[in-house]
Amino acid sequence: MMLMLSVVTTLYRSSRYVDAFYRRIVADAEKLTSSFEIVFVNDASPDDSLEMARRLCATDPRVKVIDLARNFGQHRALMCGMRHAGGERVFVIDVDLEEEPENLGRFWRAMDEDCETDVVVGQLEEKTLPFAKAFTSDLFYKVFNAFSPVQISDRDIVSRLMKRSYADALLQYGETELFLPAVWKDAGFVQKRIVATKVYDGNSSYTFRKKLVMAADAITSFSSRPLTGIFYLGLLSSGTATLVILYLVLQKLFWGRVFVGWTSLMAALFLIGGVIIFSIGVVGIYIAKIFSEVKGRPTSLVRAIYQGNCVRAPRAADDSRREHEWQG
Template sequence: MKISVVTTMYNSSIYLQEFYSRIKRSIEELEFSYEIIMVSDGSPDNSLEVAKNIQKQDSHVMVIELSKNFGHHKAILTGLSFATGDLVFLIDCDLEEEPELLGQFYSIWENNERKYDVIFGVQENRSGTFYKRIAGSLFYKLFNYLSDVHISENICTVRLMTKGYVDSLLRFKDKNVFLAALFEKTGFEQMPVIINKTYKGSSSYNLFKKIALMTEAITSFSSKPLSLIMITGLTFSSVSFVYAIYLIFRKVLNSSVIGGWTSLMVSVWFLSGLILFSLGTLGIYITKIYNETKDRPITIVKAIYGLQNGEKLNE
């Protein structure tokens, strides 16, 4: 049996050597033939050079250099597209997820008579700062509420997958990629496993990137925001109509003019903000349609260092 290990690199140079040593030891314990695919996602540090040095020492390593930073999820899909093993082990190389999980996941797969196509990691309690834990919990709850795809809370990157599952996953041609939902959307038999994930105190996802990811995720897998806009508009229109009838009756019966400049201005500002928000939401969906119709590749591979099908692709 052959296994493909796929990982991505972004500011990862300090972890790569230890990651490689530990993942190779795990593979050797299983006595598999293997390939290790490292994708450099436009990393600003010297991750690429470290990975190339590892590749020179081990011909089973393939290093894929992307032309720029395309994003974690797109880099993962690129790496998976090069995997040729019967099993594919996806893991981040920052050591927050232990490389030794390969052996654990494989044992679970074997003990369940290989009936599962995916064994994936889930944190029992989300690690990180209080803000990170709360934000993560709210993200998953909001996504699951709005989307028709339900994903496990605190899901991790690490997973052991069959080649058939990976091939099916790669059939999705979404240009706007949110992997956690695509993993679930692909279907097949999947089994979550509780794991311990450490937190190293920093993340390449800042607040704006997290907001962008949430927007990307929800608008890629749900049309509920559009329905909510319609329901909100209908509700305000109905209330306004009823209130207009009430004012007409007040005017006819009492000949009184109701004042309220402050309440009027508050209403104008509130409704104006609601209109702009609604237009912005519509704009996001239109932009996503525009991006999909252009059919551009999700990443550009600049160079490949290593062996594939027995041929040297790049020096």
Template sequence: MKISIVTTLYKSKIFLDQFISEIQIALKQIQCIDYELVFVNDGSPDDSLQFLIERKKEIPQIKLIDLSRNFGHHCAIQIGLNYASGDYVFLIDNDLETSPNVLIEFYNEIKVDQTLDVVYGYQEFRKGNFLEKLTGSIFWILINKLSDTKIPHNILTERLMTKQYVESLLQLQDANVFLGGMMYWVGFKQKGLPIKKGQRKGASTYSLKKRAELMLQAITSFSGKPLEWLFYFGITISFFSFLFIIYLGLQKIIHQDEVQLGWTSIVAINVLILGVISTFLGIIGIYIHKIFRQVQGRPNAIIKRVYE
């Protein structure tokens, strides 16, 4: 049995020594001697790549994939999964917020119940300050309300997956990558285990801007409902504007010169036009959304060099 450890590099140099040491201890604990450590360099600005090239001389199981630039965490993960050759693939962030020792717990769980395809970690209670907890909760509520794919709240990157599951996941050709949704859209039998995250050394590379971009990516990749809402909003405006125009016409017929249409009628007509335009844009947007998801042929990441 071979296990592939997949992780990405971005400002990771300060964690790598301890990470490699702890993951090797975890592998020894589960008596796994056939393994590979797959590191994907996602355009890291530090010398993480050079450090691992040197470590590879003493640890031949290290496999390095150097991307041509920073393509983002999820795209880098996709590349790592594609290069993993193990019977099981363990996905983990190397910032040590989650201990590599969770591999032991995940492995034991998947061996006890061999019908499982994935064992993943989740937080029972989110760490961080009030704003981080609030925005995190809003994100998971929103994505589950908007998407047809139900995603467990507060999931972590860390998960142990069978080769069959990984191969099925990689069959998805989404150009707008949101792995949190894709991993549950493919189905299979999955089980979550509560994991307590530690405190990261140094600032997180996931800024507020990146979190907002991830939320937008998640919603637009897994839901067309915002476009549907735009359509229904346009229909509603058009309907009430039409009723208002009828009301003004009746008032003019009944009261004649007492009712001055003037700017009021102009406003009503403008609102009606706005409603019609919004309706049409909503319909067109729904179709463009569907076409857009089908026709993009651009790769999600470009590999500069592989060190095997």
């Protein structure tokens, strides 16, 4: 029998949400089809999220738990869950209940309304974030869109319902550094957006340091413009320096003026030195990404797959860039 729906979500410090999420998503899925599965991907959660999900496995054969060998990050964990999803439609959502599990039914009906739609995405009508978080979020999206040819919206949420063809297209993205919002947009297909809501509970596993790392990874993964910017910055600096030198020479030759000043000299040296170091740093990020990609390491490793009362053997990878999985 063909599986009609797969619900994919990740677990990280999620123990207080698991049971409520399960009840709500099952109640909504049962209204749509009797053929569905729920795929929990445990991203090495330090709490008892895995144990709670395994208890659900024991009572409901429709629940599958993918236990990753270590923490790989939400984006890689979601891609891993999609690889193990067998449904003709795949619904991706966060487990923390900030996004309503009942969106599944709304997205399903929106997809049925137009057979050409490949993915239905939830989009916020307005964002309600604390000032500091809203400022950093807006800044990130503005900077990313300024540098990247792939334009993403700061109002799109994680929740989305995908056809199998779109999900399979996403799985062809084999880069080690994944930034899913841009991958979702870059894949193309016919994407339909409908209004959704999101309630922020104030808890987030993304620290300020993690956000900075993600911002650097996202921009350098989807754009070479920083490298082009370095070229123009160097060109501007060289041109400015040439004009200043020409001006000083003319002052000396025709008017006999000699400009002296330790402060201005040191300021110029610090400015040029800072530009050079910054430029080398940006180039270094790109070199590091090349180094990471050419090694071809797997984007995630699966320790075990739980379904029912047994541990299933992981599905073998069919090429070197797919998940290399093993059973613990």
